[in-house]
Amino acid sequence: MSAQANIVAFDGAATPVSHTLVPINSSVLPDGTRESTWRESLTTVPEEAQVRIVMRSKRLSSGINQVSCDVSVPVMEAIAGANAAGYTAAPKVAYVNRVVVTSYFSGRATIAERRLVRQLAVNVAGSVSTSVSPVTTGPAPELIDQNIIAS
Numbered sequence: 001m002s003a004q005a006n007i008v009a010f011d012g013a014a015t016p017v018s019h020t021l022v023p024i025n026s027s028v029l030p031d032g033t034r035e036s037t038w039r040e041s042l043t044t045v046p047e048e049a050q051v052r053i054v055m056r057s058k059r060l061s062s063g064i065n066q067v068s069c070d071v072s073v074p075v076m077e078a079i080a081g082a083n084a085a086g087y088t089a090a091p092k093v094a095y096v097n098r099v100v101v102t103s104y105f106s107g108r109a110t111i112a113e114r115r116l117v118r119q120l121a122v123n124v125a126g127s128v129s130t131s132v133s134p135v136t137t138g139p140a141p142e143l144i145d146q147n148i149i150a151s
Contacts, residue, residue: 004150007038007053007139011073019051026151033058036139036150049074049093055139057149059107065147068102069140103144115145 004023010016021038028034034057040050054070077094101121105114118141119134135141142148 004036004038004139021051021053023150026149031058034149034151045076046091049076049091055143055149057143057147063107065105065107065109066102067105067143067147067149068100069143070098070100072096072098105147111145115141118144 004026006023007021008018009021010018019040022041024037024039026034026036036055038053039047040052042050051074052070052072054072055068056070057065057067059065074093074096076091079088079091082088103114103118115134115136119132122128122134123132136145139150142150
């Protein structure tokens with residue numbers, strides 16, 4: 001099994017920013033789903049407002065393996081200043097932007113077949129029209145290609 005380590009990724013801002021997410025938890029849920037969680041660990045941002053990644057793996061009753069990578073980016077509300085008494089409310093999360101990539105594979109699928117469809121989906125999502133080598137290491141490729149979840 002892959003060791004749960006930090007995930008470093010750049011965002012899609014005009015000037016891309018690197019985000020480092022640290023391992024938070026790895027567990028098996030009551031329904032048998034294996035789940036690993038990462039969260040950014042910024043000292044100046046409340047925990048609930050930090051970027052999160054949750055990866056899940058579950059074998060469905062049909063024998064199909066379902067794996068997913070869930071990326072959430074909370075957006076804080078803007079604070080408009082103090083009220084008449086001088087009190088300024090603490091900021092809250094206004095909403096969360098989220099992308100979930102879920103894959104379904106037969107137990108008979110090979111690593112090469114899973115990698116092929118993953119890379120095709122990544123290339124379509126990124127409008128990549130040239131030949132690129134697929135990334136084969138890291139928590140998401142290992143989850144999708146090999147059904148190995150970090151622990």
